[in-house]
Structures are given as structure tokens and as C-alpha cells.
Amino acid sequence: MSPPIIAGFVGAGLVGLGLYALIVNPEPLKKLLAFNLIGSGVFLVFGIVARRGAVGVFPFDPVPQAMVITGIVVAFAASALAVALMLRLAEESGRVTLDPDAWTKPDDGAEGP
């Protein structure tokens, strides 16, 4: 079992863990963490494709690696946008939730001005 294969299984495991948490965990910030776990799992699978593309003197295939680099940067940008939305929601309403019922309960008084 060579190192790329192990990293590929780690990638598959990370996608599984992240997907489970994304569905089950109700807190938005934890959903964001789960989303990032899925992302890095996919990157790792890309990473083993790059490593397996080693031919002759080249230790890796540069094309998937370059795509992973742009992917990491875009994932960060998406996370920053999500955090900005969550903080704004918290500022406006005192809580952050994705539960649609939470906003229609008449007695909770935490609505923004």
C-alpha cells in the first residue's frame, strides 16, 4: 500500500465525515467546518491523482496540483463570505439559525429592530 493510496482513503473518509456533519449538525458555523472538511477531502483525492501521475523524472502531475491551489483559495473566500453572513445575522437578530420555524415563533422577542 503506497502513500498516495493511504492519502486517497483519508480523502474519502474526510468527505464521508464532512457530509454526515453537514446534514446532521444544525449550527451554521459547524456546517461551515463540515463544508471545509469535504473540500479538503476532495483536494486530497486530487492530490493522489497528481501523485499517481508521476512519470519518469517527474515526481507528480502539476495540473491537478495547480487546480488544488486555486481550490484552497476559493474555499477560503467562500468561508469568509459565509462567516460575514453569520456575524451579520447574529448582530441583527441575536442568534444564528437555519431553522425556518425559529423566525416565525410569536413569543420570542429576539427579532431585530
Place this chain on the structure above:
Amino acid sequence: MTLFDALDLALAAIVLGLAAWTIAAREVFSAVVGYVAYGLLLAIVWVRLYAPDVALTEAAIGSGVTGVLLVAASTRLGRLPKAEAPPGAALKIAAAALSLIVAGLLAAAVLYLPDPAPSLAPEADKDLAATGLGNAVTGVLIAYRSFDTMLEKVVLVLAVVGVWSVAPDRFWGGAPAPLGPAAPEAALVFLARILAPIGIVIGVQMFWVGADDPGGAFQGGAILAAMWIIVMMARLAEPPRIGSGWLRLALVSGPAVFLLVGLAGPLMAGSFFAFPAGFAKPLILFIEAFMVLSIALTLPLLVAGPPSREAGP
């Protein structure tokens, strides 16, 4: 089993363990701490995959800058009351089954990847000499897939616009909230004063050697961005007003210069985004320099968030 395999297996187990902790932790802050540690170890996994360029990006952005963003968010969101009820057992079982199937399929795909593996490495290397570069990853990013990379810079600028637009109307054009406490500790100011100059030298060096060695515009720009962030956390500098014309010009300079050079391609070299022979390397470094500037500005602005102060007179 060799020692390398043992090391890789141990690393894999720790990474998966930390990921499991990240999703299982009850407090948001503990989960984020697990995620930061996870990012650190992931950089080592990338080194083991012979991908030092990716490892550098992961270390700088995945662990460093994302860590700052998430830790700050979790200390502010963690104080809020929890609004949601946890999901029922049926949903949990269905989600677990779905995740197992997806992970299993991915693992099977990894196991049955075509052998011998298809590779673009010889292709990428064949024309690398024409670009004057020695690092094939930089070659792919700036020369072969240049249109892709240019659009990715546009995405970063759009993300900044998205974050800014979350602000209430009255703050439009103002500055984001300061990143540090009103009276920062002397130790923090000291750290920022020493670390920032060294980090700027290292960041510029990483961009410069990126033409031939691991490194490049993304990595160098991310290190510079991190230095600006720590300077702002120590309150040696404040987040700029988002209405500033200079700031906006510098933000879009990366993709704009890239696009202009691409549009000049048909005149100089015969096709869109083509570089003229013999002049490719200086042109690539010129584009990369503006990309570094753009990235070094974009990432801290994404961390600083939307403006929260009214624009000055």
C-alpha cells in the same frame, strides 16, 4: 511495512481523528481548535504527496488565515444561545448511510484508478522551457491555464464585494471594525513589529523563487496577507476605508493586469492569453507581481469583514 508506511498511517489516523473531533465537539470553539490543528497536519500530508506548493498554500491559507477567521467568528458566535433542536435518530441514520455510501464509492474509485495513471506531466514539461519557468505548477497556473487563474482572481474580488455588501447602508464606504483590542498587550505589539518585516521578506522571496522552486504568487501573497493581519491585530495599522479609490484599484489590479496582458495576446503572440516567445518570463513575473498585491489585500479584507463604521467626511 516500511517506516514510511508506518509514518503515513500514523499521520492518516491523526488527521481522521482530528476531523472526527471537529464534527463531534459540542462547543463551537473546540471544534474550530480541532480544525486549526487539522489544517496544520494536512500541510504535512501534502509534503508526503510530493506537493510542496500545495503544502505551502495549505499552511498559509488553510491553517493560518482560515484559523484567524474561524477563531474570531467562533468566540463571537459561541456566546449566542443555541436555537436548533438536534435532528432525530431517523435523519441521523439516513445521513450516516448516505455518507458511508459516498465515502465507500470514493474509496473504491481511488482503489480502481486507471493503471498506468494518465499524466500530463510530460506535456507540461515539454513547453515549460518556452515560458522560462522551472516550476511546472507555476507554469500551469500562469501559462497553460491562465484564463482559469485570472477568473479565480475575479472570484476573490467578488467575494470581497459580497462581504462588504453585508454591511448596513449607513456604513457603506466606511472602515471595518479593528481586528485587535483597544489597548493591545505589549507582547503582541512586539511580536508584530518583529514578525512583520521578516515575514514580508519571506513572502516576497517565496513569490520570487516561485518561478523555479516551490512557491509562487498565491503562497507569497498569502504570507504577506498574514503579516498585514497580524499588524492590524496589534493595532499598528487599521483596516482601510472601503470607499478608498486606491484600495479598490489595488484590489482589482491583479485580475485587471492579467486580463490586459491576455487581451494583448492576439496582437503580440497571435492568440488570446498567449505570451510572445522570448518575452514570456518577464511578462509572467509582471502579472504575478500584481496578483501578489491583489491577494495580499484580498485575504485580510475578507478576514476584517464588512465595514462597521461610518465613512469619514
Place this chain on the structure above:
Amino acid sequence: MSLAVDLFSLLAIGAGVFFFLAGTVALLRFPDSLSRLHALTKSDNLGLGLVVLGLLPRAGTPLSALKLIVLWGLVQLSSASVAQLVGAALRRRGAAE
């Protein structure tokens, strides 16, 4: 000559491993946050310093040797500063309670 250099590397790296071990034991066994901080900051810096010392003779070029030394200096700087910050935060919280 090369045997002596290897022996030096092994000794220094072995000592470094010992200090990492000591740091972890301190982190797990010491009773309160301040004493954990005290033990940890010293031992992990020393551990990394010894590992770097052991790797110096194996560095290929003077530039990579210089990078190793700068790296250790950076870790020392940040870890010492963070220890100060954490200590101050702990004291503030202690005073508030």
C-alpha cells in the same frame, strides 16, 4: 568524520525528541494552566532547537542552513510572545473571577 557528524546529529535529535516528550507529559499531567504554559513554552522550543541543531550538518546549502536557523528564531519569538499573551489573559481572567 562523517560518523562523528552522524553521531552528533543523532544525539541532538534524540535530546530534542526527549524534550517534546517532556512537554507533552507536562501538558497532560500538570495541574493548572499556568504551570502547563510554563513547562510547555520552554520544552517545545528547546526540542525544536535541538532537532534543528541536529539537522544543520545535514543541510545541503548554506541558504537552507540559514533558513533552519531563521525558522527556529521565528518559532521562539512567536511562542515566547504567545506565552506572554496567554499568561496575561489567564491572570486577567483569574482577577475577574
Place this chain on the structure above:
Amino acid sequence: MTDALLIAAGIILLTVAVGLVRVLYGPRDVDRMMAVQLLGTGGIAALLLAASATGVAGVENVALGLALLSSFASVAFITASTGAGKPEQTGDQ
């Protein structure tokens, strides 16, 4: 010699990973941050050792990047927990 370097890298990695038990048990958030700080330093040491054993190019740069940013999460934690980042004059308190 290569084997010795790899063994040292493995021991350091496992040692600091055991230290991560502090992330589980806390009890304070500060203790959790300390475990991550130890992991950062140990991770750099393990990376340098493994790189010296394998001779992958450019690893010093990766380690240098990690060293530069090793304190970032901790600094963010301290500044955030001492009350930074709140809007200063929005008047919604």
C-alpha cells in the same frame, strides 16, 4: 541514518498528537490553544526530520511558512477573547 530520522519524526508526531488529548478535555479554551501550539512546533520538527530523510525539494519553505504562522490562531484567540472585533459605535448595545 534515514531510519533514525524517520523514527524520530514518528515519535515526535505521536507525542504531540497524544498532547491533543488536552483539546478534548480542556478544561479551559486556553489549554486547548496550548495543545495546538505544541502540535505546531512538533509538526515543524517532524516535517524537517522527514524532509531530511527523503530529500523532497522545497520543504524548508513549507516549514518556514508554518513557523511564521504558528502563532496566528493563538493570537487571534487572545485578541478575540479580549473583546476585539465588536463594532465600536453602532449603538446596538
